[in-house]
Amino acid sequence: MTSTYLAEPAKVLAAQGIAQYAWLLIVLPLLGAAILLISGRRSDRWGHLLGSAMVIAAFGYGLALFFSVIGLDPEQRVREVSLFSWIPVEALKVDFGLRLDPLSITFVLLITGVGSLIHIYSIGYMSHDENRRKFFAYLNLFVGAMLILVLGNSFVTLYLGWEGVGLASYLLISFWQHKPSAAEAAKKAFLMNRVGDIGLAVAIFLMFANLGTTQYTEVFERAGELSGGVVLAIALMLLLGACGKSGQFPLQAWLPDAMEGPTPVSALIHAATMVTAGVYLIARSNPIYDLTPDGRLVVTIIGALTLLIGCVIGCAYDDFKKVLAYSTVSQIGYMILAVGLGPFGYALGIMHLLTHGFFKAGLFLGAGSVMHGMNDEGNIRRMGGLARKMPITFVTWGLGYLALIGFPFLSGYYSKDAIIEAAFGQEGWRGWVFGGAALFGAALTAFYMTRLMLLVFFGEKRWEKLKSADGRDYSPHESPKSMTVPMIVLAFGSVFAGFLLSNGGLLSNWLTPSLGTLETAEHGVIPHALVPLLTVALSALGALVAWVIFGRKSVRVPVERPAASWPVRAARADLYTNALNDWLVVKPSLLLTRAFLVVDNKGVDGIVMGTASVLGGGSGVLRRTQTGFVRSYALSMLGGSVLVIAAMLVVRFA
């Protein structure tokens, strides 16, 4: 492995032509959000249209930008637009500008493209909600913030977008804020993200302290001046930030809870875009990670660990969206694992991020469509046999499912396989451990996704004998066009994106100016050709096991979830990660708060007030203040102080 590999940072040019107006990308959705929030109920009737139009317009501009860039030489594809000086104090000069390069433009297309589809889907999905306008305002806010995140040209502008999407996520998770569980989940998401944000903030502090700048161009150019310890510290702190935003171990617990938000939110924010920001962050910071093999190793370990945690827990949940959420945790684990491989994996991580964006968004929208037709039921044990009732949903969901489990020649097959291959490409124990984890994860993925497929779309129609929580009969039906069309578009992505993007190294070549050349390992611990075979075989095995347990005719799936053995119970309890958080963070904090309250009321106040009373001329001052002596005391003290002044002056100058 060439650990001394150093990418030559691409030259940064000033943007010209259409690219100078890239601020439109940010302004359009933010303007939409502002108009919808300020105009209030007046815009109820057209708010969803305006919100969608803003994002579609941004997508249109993004496409134009993309085509203007592919006309340029690769050396000229990294460009910046400087807008204004944001936080200037002496040596610190935070400029607000945009970096337009293949990496950011790729994200622009993903965010506005999938964003447009999900806005359209939401028109139908939220049509019965009296606050639909507000929903679109928040979605617009999210798109604007996410675009700031990927387009900003410094770590501080990234931070602005980073917390901005956190706010949008908070608002959307708690969109139905009359539900206590939604409010609680939103708060948890924001707090766990803030823990990660400390990492991002400290990384920024380290950059300023050691380089005097936070702009990408200067940091990347001069990263080589940093000592090894500082580079490692920055890399780990950025990773902490990435763990918060991307639901990686140990900050993954908020993401499944975030499913309290409406399903389009889960698809856009908590699957396709925001949660992948951590992958973006590490890929964007590649000049830093290139310098620290130790830092990259930690990234890889976190990725491998998280992908397994996500898979294992995903096997045990009965909530449609939560299974998908843990699947997201696990798939982002793959991406983090990939970018942890450095030059061998940056582009692969982004590749999987894109294909995952398609099929996971599609899977969530499909889940939303199912729940929409099932009186908002989310428990897969109460479903079954829905394939006939919702044919379009079934087919599009099925394609997403096949893409995710890596069915040959669908999207996931290309992107996930490449990561598993690269992981096996590492030398020594790393190859075995990371490759093995990724391979085992693929088998587990096939298992839990097949279980989901079988319980929802096949088998006995368990809902026929049941009533939903609000006492109605279930009458599953296909969703309206505004919902199915986006699902169909995403299904196309699930099928073809992988092939198109990987064919001839299309995506990795395109990303080279941002991420450096994609390296491939010469020797791995197992032969290259073997990896796809192994992956497909193990995935098939995982699917088969799921069929044996849940799919055979003779199997009857109980509506109530049965008691289970210890490993399943552990998985159902999120592998006790929530309990651990509770014991390590929540309980001590509450205890500390209670202790401080006592100390403050009894201790600090008592001591200081006691002293004050003594100085104020007797212990009864405060008691007497209650009984009408206030003014006389106050006046006598004021008088006393005047006397003191006079006395001191007289003594000195008489």
Next chain:
Amino acid sequence: MSSAILLPALLLLPLVGAVVVALLRNNDRLARLSALGFSLAELVLAVFAWIAFDAGGARLQLTTSVEWIPQFGVNFALGVDGIALVMIALIAFLVPVVIGASWEEKLPEGRTLGGFLSLILVMETFMVGVFAATDVFLFYVFFEAMLIPAYFLIGRFGGPRRTYAAMKFFLYSLLGGLIMLASVIGVYVTSADVLGKGTFEWAKLVEISKDLSPTAQFWLFLGFFVAFAIKAPLVPLHTWLPDSAAEAPVGVGVLLVGVLDKVGTFGFLRYGLSLFPEASKQLAPLVLVLAVIGILYGAFLAFGQSDMKRFVAFTSIAHFGFIALGIFAFSSQSISGSVLYMVNHGISTGMLFLVVGMVMARGGSRKFSDYGGMAKLTPVLGGLFLVAGLSSLALPGTNSFVSEFLVLVGSFPNEPVFTIIASVGMVLAALYVLRAYQQVMQGPVRGTALVGLAGGPGSATDPESETFKSKIADLSRRELIVLAPLVALVIGLGVYPKPVLDVITPSVTATMTEAGVTDPVVSQEGNK
């Protein structure tokens, strides 16, 4: 118009206003209209002062000086640097907002609105004076004089425990003031030793600051320090603040926490770093420890409060920790951040106080637990509650982020450990803000303050019913007008803080020169 009359005019105008309003106190309508008029005129004057001020110019500007007590070399000397200027601008901005918010204030029996607003205008004069004074004795006089209107505003117009709170406030402040007085006189005496003739003139005292013996510096600084540490409450001298803020009428609370307490942090800079450079550096470790304790302690206590106004007070204690950290971390970024924090905290905590006041005006209770799910009834109030909270937790895009970021990024090179501990305060801030929002605004409509209103305590009332909705109405037009300028500044200063930073930074670097400290991180281009 000569710019020299701007500061005297800024002092005089509210005082005249106070007299007029006091004379009109029997007519609420006229009284509040004239109070608003005077405060807006003051705001216009402040804008003129801002325009007349040259950010790159002299250390003190808009100066004017009249002999007052020639025997002791006391002058009625006024002048501002960028730091004082932004504070005066903040005062001039907040007072009309406060008057607008107090428009229909429910006052205790027998008190008139005119009397209340008149005292607010008196306080405005003294607050402007304390920042504009360039004579140490005059500063002391204003410092103590502020107490009087504040004392009466809390003690006569406040909540049920107002007399206790006012007395506590008074005792603490007076104690600090007396200790400071000893130092003020000490400064005069030592200046006489150096110059042959004593002086209270701040600029002259700065010049001789290096001639003082370290011991003299230390003790003189300590006197100022205690007074300032009480004002800008550093733990453990903070306990007067929650009581005062909780019992004070909402508008007074805004001025108390938003402006009055900043005299302490302002004093650290003007009368600490500049006058006693060596002593400031000597005591810095202690202040840093207290600052970081304050950040965490204030945050945990804010989280644990059951009273909404005390909650706001404790969030301020945490914020004051950040300000003190920035000042005593001695870098231009951290100190500029602290000064900007002083302004932003006035805006965001002011807004939080007002919003909490609007919640209480509807439910009639200060207790968190008496509320719940209120956003369903008052979505606009809910949204603005959240905006104020997000500014308080320094979300990027809001004003407070810029200042908190500057404090932390500027403190880190000199004080990495303290900075990292302080960063934990970012998580805690999110915790206490979101918990407050969740309790009051989210979940199903509940709580005796809301549900009880329509049909007696605890009765199960349909929140959709008309009687219920009419009792708990969303923001009125007046309330919206009061909050709108605050929201505009929260976002405006978050996106484009440069105009304010440009005014602050030169004065901060001048202060650092006086204190004899240099930036740990210097610009790479070497062009300053």
